[in-house]
Amino acid sequence: MTTTESRPPADGPSELPGPVVRTTAGAVRGRCAEGLAVFRGIPFAAPPVGEARFQAPRPARPWDGIREAYAFGPPPPQDLGLMGGPGLFDVPQGDDWLTVNVWTPAPDPAARRPVMVWIYGGAYKLGHAGSPGYDARHIAADGDVVVVTFNYRVGMEGFAHIEGAPANRGLLDQVAALQWVRDNIGAFGGDPEQVTVFGESAGAGSVAALLVMDRAAGLFRRAIAQSVPGPFFSAALARDIGTALAAEVGLRPTVADLSSVDPRRLTSAGEALGPKMPRYLDRWGRAAPTVTPFSPVVDGEILPAVPWRALASGAAKDVALLVGHNRHEYRLFAALAGQLGQVTDERAGTALRLFAPGPGGEAAYRAAFPGACASELYERVQTDWLFAMPSLHLAEAHRAGGGSAHVYELTFPAPYDGGALGACHGLDIPLLFGTYGKDLGALLFAGAEPSAEALALSARFRSSWTAFARTGDPGWPAYDEERRLVQVLDAEPVVAPYPEEAARRLWEGYEFAPLPLL
Template sequence: MTTAEPRESAPQGPVVRTAAGAVRGCRADGLDVFRGIPFAEPPVGAARFGAPRPARAWDGVREAYVFGPPPPQEAIFQGMRGALDAPTGDDWLTLNVWTPEADPESRRPVMVWIYGGAYKLGHAGSPGYDAQHLARAGDLVVVTFNYRVGIEGFARIDGAPANRGLLDQVAALEWVRENITAFGGDPGQITVFGESAGAGSIAALLAMPSAHGLFRRAITQSVPGTFFSDELARDIATEIASGAGLPPTAAALSTVDPRRLTSAGEALSARMRQYEDRWGRAAPAVTPFSPVVDGEVLPCTPWPALQAGAASEVELLVGHNRDEWRLFLVMAGGPERIDEERAAWALRTFGPGPDGERAYRTAFPDAGPSELYERVQTDWLFNRPSLNLAEAQVAGGGRAHVYELTWPAPGYGGLLGACHGLDIPLLFGTYEADLGQLLFAGTGVPAEAEALGALFRTSWTAFARTGDPGWPAYDTVSRPTQVLDVEPAVRPYPEEVSRRLWEGQEFPALPLLK
């Protein structure tokens, strides 16, 4: 089933002509808003598992009032409010625009959001990504878009290009470059920003030749360090396909409805620990999907690419949250379930070098099992990859600004700390939607959260406009870092102990062990 064909609409809102045809949005609270604009053809039928194709042109005026349907994905988190509040259909590759004025003469800076979700979840129409506050705060244009996730977007299968989700992102950015002037945006002032898998996607885009020149600035929030080697990705895809009783080929997997095929990836997610002897650090992950270093779409991991100057002309803002892994720890039952055995496993599995357990125990002599378990996974998965991205950019002749969020989420009785995802409701001002429901559950919105959220929006939009978020650029001597808390301050990088533990450690593509 596909979405309805475009049709003539009563003149209720602003009309903008894109390269493919005219769209009509709505005027709401001082903004022109357009939803569900196709930037590529639906990737179904003969286009299934292929690179994105430009959207076909249409006649008349297409209504752009409703978000496009989400890409096929696992059912996790669908109980959160708004997660299912979207149309069904095959037209997954759509985007949305918030603009103060759809006037080609305006030439405002443009911010393009790339959502996270472990490379297997996400929808640009989720209430947590409502961009109205950002667009108003910065007097700029904000774009959000869907891209393929899970098997459709990232499974490494024969007969299909690698990293189709990343190729969708490139196609969306090409659409922005070609069409955003008509919405009041400046194609020479494009900033991409994203969190978690969205930040990892941006890190990949910085290293991809096909994305070169499509954006001027980039903001990466909590970059995950997981990139798969081609061999590992193919082995994982083989296991996923075998769960559906099929070979790992585009032709075979195309015979299964995309919404049913997601169950094969979900089933593997639940049993990945069984493959630790083959997949190593990838096995304990919550997802069997990551960007693949295939040598063509993505030639190498982001860190050596940036160090070699691949994105030196891009201004970078990068940071992480102090207690990233705490979210997953609390959701899995809480710190009390972590004993010495589980802590030792985590330290041996994720710690730096051949003796990571001893290094962490020596560096944090007073830490108990749950703190060590959480700390090493926070460092390995998010914090060290994020800081290393900034340091690689500086080494390659570029400029980077660094931040750390240390303000704790008030939900769950304060157990969550400054956990993964907390920056999203702060940035978007969406405290009662998606993750905000969990992180602020039953607490209301404290005044300090409102103030910190306003600072996020001021800093992010200032960076999009000028390249300066309001604090000094990072260097490897004084390491200036914006610490975001009740009393924000610029300080030397706060996690110096962990930084030293990981100094000199690289984040190569995860290998297939045997």
């Protein structure tokens, strides 16, 4: 491949041609701006199309000359439904989905800076590293670290159960990206022995999976998981959902059948099935109301067990973990569904019976939160089941297996509508990246200039995350089962015993197992 022509992002700072770095596949030229060198759209694997479609990632094709790494690579095909608006339109097109991007203070091999590798979320069905909300310039500059972001396959291409294809192809893409980091990041000024993976939502679920995957062993030293989702699919459930997905396009769930459909048209299967999933409650159980037909699959090979069980057995005891969640995670989804303040007691009771742990879960929740209204109970139990308790239990499982864990809870409310969304799902992204006016940040910060408190908290996020990447210590005590100290991130951050003690007790002893086919 000869030199490629591309342009820097139109909304980025003024950029100038930057340094040339040689990777294992060929030389790349980045851009320079604001004291950083930025390289975009570098292939870490071959395009997963044609014979490579639905297969494990293959090595990137070498190129001759200098490849201009000025623009992000095209995003993988994805569901553009709920939550899929900002940053997912007006993007480059093409099949070269599997690319990495690097922000570095200086591509000096002698620098050996800590490396932070970001894994985006999006319910395993959408998202891409070129989204403006993931502009990593502030993290790299403020923390003097090298930041890497990358694309991985989502939805049908990355996570659907397809006969003749390996499970968890999206996770295999992530492993391939981390292998690229191992083999190449030294030339960009990073230390391949000091790699931290960090991700939010489905990205945090991916981090949890990578912790216990043999293929990922040794590729990172530390891990940050922001709002870990609890749902992981059993093989039987994934197979049944895969059959339903293929049926939406009138085909069988096989490589032969589905390869005949253009990748960008095959996304219609997930888009069509998602809203219908609640009808499958008697077959898919708790997976049905999530309207998300994709999740990592506990297949026994690529992913041997759910992360909680594997970590408790010591699977990653040598990897330092930072994990946490937001106080009002589910409120964002309630708002997007028009349910804020509209939930009846009957509907809350249905959610409590479905999601609360144990046969007496509804009564236990009502007793534990006696002053909560129907909407609060509805949001509380789904926040706990989807994100809060999976995150806390991940720390506790890691501790049980001999590892160290630091825990946080974000309680600072999003400025939107006077704080009506509280500390909702996704608020940590614009705070961490400093991208208040982009993607989800544009909604949660309502297009307004962030307050002094928000700016200070944002700086606190970056300093804690980059300190953890550098030393394994984010600046507060490690979690233990006696004091249960966590960092509460608010306008005035404090270290305190885990604030959600009532919920913690309700879920004590609960096992996050693969979701079954009923």
